[in-house]
Each structure stands twice: as C-alpha cells, then as structure tokens.
Amino acid sequence: GNSVTQMEGPVTLSEEAFLTINCTYTATGYPSLFWYVQYPGEGLQLLLKATKADDKGSNKGFEATYRKETTSFHLEKGSVQVSDSAVYFCALSDQIGQNFVFGPGTRLSVLP
C-alpha cells in the first residue's frame, strides 16, 4: 500500500539556519505530493504541493521538489525563523485518487 516516511524529530535549529526535512514515499503511479504544517494550537494548513515529477512547490520561503527517481519530496528553507516552529507533515494522494496518506510528522523548533 501507499506510505510516507519522514525523518524523525524533533529538529531543533537556530534562527537563520538551513532546514531540510526528508520525506520519501511509496505509491503506485504518479501521486500528488503535499506538505502540511500545524502551528501550535492551530489546524493543519497546506504549505505547498507538487503534482508531477520535477515540479517544485514553494511557499513562504519553503521549497520541495518532486523527485520520482528517488521517490522523495524533501522540504527545505534557506533561513528559518522562530515563527516556523511547528509540526510538518508530508502527504500523498495517489494517481487513482486513493486516500491521502500522511507521514507521522516532524516537529521543528527554531530558537532565537
């Protein structure tokens, strides 16, 4: 079945550090890939998405590139801020529109 694997957290960084959160997936065909973010006390929010191989999703300084050859969708940001502290979830929806499958989430803490 479909699955998403994320790097385990928590990840703790200093402000302005470079961020990478790894995400790899297993799915049939060509899934759509998503990153969601959950800020403390808030609901899940869509951060970015990519729907086909080599697409790059970007938003709020975050980027992720759909790599079919490595079945990955790693999240990156060049300079994190304290306000980026949250839990980040990688997710996929496969080609035939099966259920969204979420990874377990990676907690990011950014220290001033």
Next chain:
Amino acid sequence: GAGVSQTPSNKVTEKGKYVELRCDPISGHTALYWYRQSLGQGPEFLIYFQGTGAADDSGLPNDRFFAVRPEGSVSTLKIQRTERGDSAVYLCASSLSSRRDAQYFGPGTRLTVL
C-alpha cells in the same frame, strides 16, 4: 473567505455514551473528509464524501462509527458506545472536487472519553 469549521472544539464524554461531531466545509467544496489524529501521529483517514454519498468509508475502525452528509454540505460524524480508545482529535477537511485536490482542514474537535 470562511474556512472549514468544526464544532464543538472540545468534547468530554463518558465511556459508553453517544457523541456527534459537526463539520461545515468550505462553500462550494464537494469533497469532504474525516480524519482522526492521535498525539504525535499524522492524521488517519476515516471516511470520504463526494457530495451526499460516502465514496469511501474504508477507514472507519468499526460499526460504532458512522458519518452522514445529507445535503452535500455539513457533515456529522457519529460515534456510538464510546470507548477510551476513541479519544483523539477528529479533523474534517474539504477539497474542491476530488481526492487529488489539496485538502483544507478545520481546527479539529478534541474528543476525550473518560
């Protein structure tokens, strides 16, 4: 515009009781989803509606769980004979028309079964 709303935000009940959780999706979104999220985990799919019908209920854990969407907008998740293991945050999401579209989530209902 208005996002997905869920009520109540918190629900505390006793083991064996019946509960109803409500979801009001984004206007115009035909697809609606229910998930359950336990502490430290990602959302777990429960059920997906396309319009008024449950297109996929394969995630419902057992027959104590049931959901309806009678007019293709608001949905209610119903849990009978609640158990302590049902305690979780129940999330509702909607998307424009299909499961390949991005989903927009409500704030969730935290259910605690004592």
